[in-house]
Amino acid sequence: MKSNTATDIERIRSASRKLVRELGFMEQTLAGTNLSPSAVHALIEIAEGRATTARDLSDLLRLEKSSVSRLLKKLIDTGDVVETQDEDDFRIKRLTLTTRGRDLFAAIAKSAQTRVGQAIVPLAEDTVRTLIAGLEGYAEALARSRSDSTAPDEPEIAEGYRPTLLARVVEMHAHYYSGLVGFGLPFETKVASELAEFMTGLDAPTNGIWHVASGGRIRASIAIDGQDLEGDIAHLRWFIVDDTLRGTGIGKRLLDAAIAFCDAQGFSETHLWTFQGLDTARALYERVGFQLAEEKAGRQWGAEVIEQRFVRIGQLD
Amino acid sequence: MKSNTATDIERIRSASRKLVRELGFMEQTLAGTNLSPSAVHALIEIAEGRATTARDLSDLLRLEKSSVSRLLKKLIDTGDVVETQDEDDFRIKRLTLTTRGRDLFAAIAKSAQTRVGQAIVPLAEDTVRTLIAGLEGYAEALARSRSDSTAPDEPEIAEGYRPTLLARVVEMHAHYYSGLVGFGLPFETKVASELAEFMTGLDAPTNGIWHVASGGRIRASIAIDGQDLEGDIAHLRWFIVDDTLRGTGIGKRLLDAAIAFCDAQGFSETHLWTFQGLDTARALYERVGFQLAEEKAGRQWGAEVIEQRFVRIGQLD
DNA sequence: CTGTATAGTTGTATAATACAACTATCTCTG
DNA sequence: CAGAGATAGTTGTATTATACAACTATACAG
Numbered sequence: 001m002k003s004n005t006a007t008d009i010e011r012i013r014s015a016s017r018k019l020v021r022e023l024g025f026m027e028q029t030l031a032g033t034n035l036s037p038s039a040v041h042a043l044i045e046i047a048e049g050r051a052t053t054a055r056d057l058s059d060l061l062r063l064e065k066s067s068v069s070r071l072l073k074k075l076i077d078t079g080d081v082v083e084t085q086d087e088d089d090f091r092i093k094r095l096t097l098t099t100r101g102r103d104l105f106a107a108i109a110k111s112a113q114t115r116v117g118q119a120i121v122p123l124a125e126d127t128v129r130t131l132i133a134g135l136e137g138y139a140e141a142l143a144r145s146r147s148d149s150t151a152p153d154e155p156e157i158a159e160g161y162r163p164t165l166l167a168r169v170v171e172m173h174a175h176y177y178s179g180l181v182g183f184g185l186p187f188e189t190k191v192a193s194e195l196a197e198f199m200t201g202l203d204a205p206t207n208g209i210w211h212v213a214s215g216g217r218i219r220a221s222i223a224i225d226g227q228d229l230e231g232d233i234a235h236l237r238w239f240i241v242d243d244t245l246r247g248t249g250i251g252k253r254l255l256d257a258a259i260a261f262c263d264a265q266g267f268s269e270t271h272l273w274t275f276q277g278l279d280t281a282r283a284l285y286e287r288v289g290f291q292l293a294e295e296k297a298g299r300q301w302g303a304e305v306i307e308q309r310f311v312r313i314g315q316l317d
Numbered sequence: 318m319k320s321n322t323a324t325d326i327e328r329i330r331s332a333s334r335k336l337v338r339e340l341g342f343m344e345q346t347l348a349g350t351n352l353s354p355s356a357v358h359a360l361i362e363i364a365e366g367r368a369t370t371a372r373d374l375s376d377l378l379r380l381e382k383s384s385v386s387r388l389l390k391k392l393i394d395t396g397d398v399v400e401t402q403d404e405d406d407f408r409i410k411r412l413t414l415t416t417r418g419r420d421l422f423a424a425i426a427k428s429a430q431t432r433v434g435q436a437i438v439p440l441a442e443d444t445v446r447t448l449i450a451g452l453e454g455y456a457e458a459l460a461r462s463r464s465d466s467t468a469p470d471e472p473e474i475a476e477g478y479r480p481t482l483l484a485r486v487v488e489m490h491a492h493y494y495s496g497l498v499g500f501g502l503p504f505e506t507k508v509a510s511e512l513a514e515f516m517t518g519l520d521a522p523t524n525g526i527w528h529v530a531s532g533g534r535i536r537a538s539i540a541i542d543g544q545d546l547e548g549d550i551a552h553l554r555w556f557i558v559d560d561t562l563r564g565t566g567i568g569k570r571l572l573d574a575a576i577a578f579c580d581a582q583g584f585s586e587t588h589l590w591t592f593q594g595l596d597t598a599r600a601l602y603e604r605v606g607f608q609l610a611e612e613k614a615g616r617q618w619g620a621e622v623i624e625q626r627f628v629r630i631g632q633l634d
Numbered sequence: 635c636t637g638t639a640t641a642g643t644t645g646t647a648t649a650a651t652a653c654a655a656c657t658a659t660c661t662c663t664g
Numbered sequence: 665c666a667g668a669g670a671t672a673g674t675t676g677t678a679t680t681a682t683a684c685a686a687c688t689a690t691a692c693a694g
Contacts, residue, residue, distance in 0.1 A: 008445055009433045015452035016340060017358060022459035023333060025342040025354075036650065037342070041334060055672065062338060064652050069674060071650085091659045091672040106562065116326045119458040127454055128325055134451025135332035137444055141436040142339035161502045163495035166509050167488030171481045178480035185478045189513040192483050196506040196513070353681065372641065381683050386643060388681085408641040408690045 012138070033108060038063060039071050040108060046081065046095050047105040049217075053092055080104055157250075157257055159210050161202060166195055168218040169211075172240045181275075183301040195238060198225055208261050209238070212250055219245045222254040224261055229271060234262045236272040239281070252284055259288050259312070268314045276306035285310050327534070329455070350425060355380060356388050357425060363398065363412050364422040370409055397421055474567075474574055476527050478519060483512055485535035486528075489557045498592075500618040512555060515542055523551070525578050529567055536562045539571040541578055546588060551579045553589040556598070569601055576605050576629075585631045593623040602627050 025037055033040060038061060045051035045060050058068045072095070075081040080101035086092035097105060120128055170192045177183040201207055206226025211218050219242035225235040236258060241251045262270045272290065274281055290310035297306050342354055350357060355378060362368035362377050375385045389412065392398040397418035403409035414422060437445055487509045494500040518524055523543025528535050536559035542552040553575060558568045579587045589607065591598055607627035614623050 008437070008449060009430050011449050012433050012437070012452060013429055015449070015456050016336070017361070018456040018460070019333070019452060020337060020340065020342055020354075022456055023337065025337055037337075038650075041338070044334070053672080060338075063650095065673070066653085066675080067651050069672095073674090089660070089672085093673075102562075112330050113326050115459075116329050119455065120325070120329070123454060123458060127450070130447050131451035131455045132325055132328050132332070133444070134448035135329060135336060135455070137440060138436070138448045138452070139332045139335040139339055141440060142432075143335065144436075144439075163501060163505065164488045164491045166502075166505050167484050167491050169484075170509065171484030171488060174481040174484050184480060185483075185516060185519065188480065188483045189516050192487065192509045193513040196509040199502060199506050202502070355681075370641080380681095382642070383644080383684080384682050386641095390643090406641085406691070410642075 033104070036071070038067070039075060042068070042071055043075065043080065043097070043101065043105055043108065047097055047102065052094050052096075054095070055092075075101070157210050157212055157253060159208065159257075161199065161209070162211075162213075162218075165209070165211055165218055165221070166192075166199055169195060169221045169238050169240070172219075172221070172242055173238070176240060177301075181301070181305055187301045191238075198223065198228070198237070201227060206234070206265055206267075208258070210254055210257050212245065212254065220250050220254055222258045224258050224265075224270075226265065226267070232266070232268045234265070234267040234270040236262075236270055239272070251281075252287075255284050255288060262312075263315050266314065270312045270314065272310050274308050274310065276308055282308075282310075285312075288312065289315075350421070350428075353388070355384070356392060359385070359388055360392065360397065360414070360418065360422055360425065364414055364419065369411050369413075371412070372409075392418070474527050474529055474570060476525065476574075478516065478526070479528070479530075479535075482526070482528055482535055482538070483509075483516055486512060486538045486555050486557070489536075489538070489559055490555070493557060494618075498618070498622055504618045508555075515540065515545070515554070518544060523582055523584075525575070526555075527571055527574050529562065529571065534559075537567050537571060539575045541575050541582075541587075543582065543584070549583065549585045551582070551584040551587040553579075553587055556589070568598075569604075572601050572605060579629075580632050583631065587629045587631065589627050591625050591627065593625055599625075599627075602629075605629065606632075 035043070041061050042051070042057050045057060051057045051060055054065065054068050054072055057063070057072070058065045061068070063071075072081060072083070076083060078100075079098055081095055082098055083093040083095050086094055120131070123131070170188065173191045174183075174188040177187055198207065199209070202209065204227060207224065208226075209221065209223040211222075212220040220240065222239040223237045225237050229235050239251075239254065239258075241254075259270070270290075271293075272285065274285070276295070290312040292308055293311040294309040295306055297304065299305070352360070358378055359368070359374050362374060368374045368377055371382065371385045371389055374380070374389070375382045378385070380388075389398060389400070393400060395417075396415055398412055399415055400410040400412055403411055437448070440448070487505065490508045491500070491505040494504055515524065516526070519526065521544060524541065525543075526538065526540040528539075529537040537557065539556040540554045542554050546552050556568075556571065556575075558571075576587070587607075588610075589602065591602070593612070607629040609625055610628040611626040612623055614621065616622070
């Protein structure tokens with residue numbers, strides 16, 4: 001049961017208002033530019049690849065399409081953005097930044113990085129972690145709450161390859177494990193080469209890979225390698241969820257998709273390796289029938305960890 | 318010492334932008350009213366006793382005094398606020414809410430409490446504490462550091478490995494070449510496995526890799542492979558610059574760093590492969606002494622391209 | 635009494651936003 | 665294949681918020 005909820009809500013509201021003011025959102029220009037807040041946000045979304053059409057921007061920024069049309073026209077007139085007609089759908093205009101636009105984006109980024117960087121200098125590292133978790137969690141919660149009250153749509157699981165999939169899976173692993181237990185280059189090169197090898201065999205019917213993208217970036221993955229263990233044993237590998245999607249249930253859904261694939265393929269067993277201490281993941285594995293089969297200590301990645309092998313017996317019809 | 322500060326800053330900025338949008342600050346009315354954000358904030362500040370004059374509001378909301386004057390006049394005209402002349406200083410007008418104004422404030426508070434309350438329902442109590450501490454701390458930190466200023470710094474070239482380097486170099490290549498000429502999985506797996514192999518040999522003194530990070534992400538790279546060609550010939554590889562840094566001169570600086578390394582190592586030649594049509598890159602290569610040595614047509618990545626080999630003769634002391 | 639500063643107002647200009655209606659294009663159905 | 669309905673984007677129009685500049689009224693120091 002929660003305590004002080006009304007006070008909590010009041011503190012959140014008060015801090016939100018102050019934050020909005022400090023960030024300059026009731027001013028006509030933003031981030032040390034002569035652009036409006038909407039124009040700055042639009043530039044950032046285009047620069048970072050999350051918006052390539054006016055419709056994308058209208059959705060992301062929650063502005064009426066005529067407002068987006070006008071702010072884009074201004075960015076085009078100043079030479080920061082170019083639009084090109086889509087080859088498949090002539091209604092659609094694809095947006096990219098010009099060199100000048102990238103300079104402007106870089107200047108905005110630099111200015112904002114300086115501003116935020118200075119603001120957090122006096123904060124303890126724990127406080128910075130707290131801040132990041134708080135901001136991201138709350139923004140996500142507000143968005144999710146709004147989605148729940150309008151048209152809910154949850155991230156789609158896609159199967160198979162798309163450009164940058166391999167790289168993103170490697171990056172998520174490198175980022176996660178370097179932060180968790182300090183794995184570095186040996187780990188990252190091994191993930192990359194093993195995954196590259198697996199993906200050259202992706203055409204095999206016993207191999208599968210699934211991912212979830214959000215905001216134009218791949219943020220979760222799972223794979224079933226039906227070839228690298230002997231016999232009719234499947235190897236569940238490269239299961240990872242980005243910070244931004246953690247806690248949303250996507251991991252559970254990815255695991256369910258992978259397990260359904262294993263059962264459909266008729267594997268007698270599915271194996272996976274994980275590390276002691278990853279309790280959230282372990283709970284997911286045990287929920288779908290995995291059991292701890294083996295433990296061993298190792299240090300091959302530069303840090304002492306206990307590896308664990310889990311096994312799930314296939315469900316035969 | 319802090320770690321991942323640049324990534325921290327980027328996450329803070331990204332979450333802040335999303336928060337601002339979710340809170341509706343680029344819309345014309347706020348908090349389920351037909352009042353502007355500024356008017357809502359003014360009402361709240363008066364109701365909660367933090368502002369009793371127009372000057373107070375101008376300071377708190379960081380608006381020009383004429384804007385405050387007009388928004389107050391509207392609140393007075395609608396009967397939500399009254400002003401009375403100060404007894405000691407006739408210039409000053411004291412502001413209070415009317416009964417109607419207090420009702421409006423209560424309605425705003427109720428609406429916002431519902432909104433925030435619904436948003437935090439799924440969050441664990443620990444997460445709510447984290448959120449509150451994070452929002453309050455950050456808003457305070459921004460306010461405290463507002464007048465500071467430092468000289469902006471340009472992206473730094475770093476040498477050697479850092480977590481996610483391999484993955485990001487692969488991702489930049491996959492993203493760039495899939496967009497340019499439609500390269501897909503075969504290309505991405507080859508880049509990944511060759512780069513993984515190269516990086517297991519990064520300790521060799523004739524190998525080097527340099528990168529540039531901005532906003533917590535690696536956005537440009539270059540490498541010198543001193544081993545995969547025969548004799549004392551260097552291979553310049555994995556030279557790429559992200560969209561966000563293109564046009565900033567960073568490519569030139571990376572190339573200069575790589576060439577300086579080649580000369581310092583005493584290589585007799587440096588070779589590189591590129592594609593016909595990448596004229597910006599070609600200009601950079603020719604500027605530091607590369608010359609076209611060979612051309613051949615190929616289709617191994619799924620698209621017809623003409624590959625070009627450039628050679629630079631080493632500058633011997 | 636004069637000069638300077640402050641609180642607040644008003645004239646004016648600019649710009650962002652939304653609603654509505656339009657054009658051009660795409661897709662589906664009969 | 666033609667027509668209907670939907671979508672992407674543009675334009676006409678209206679409203680409103682914001683800031684700069686100049687003003688009035690008042691306070692205070694010398």
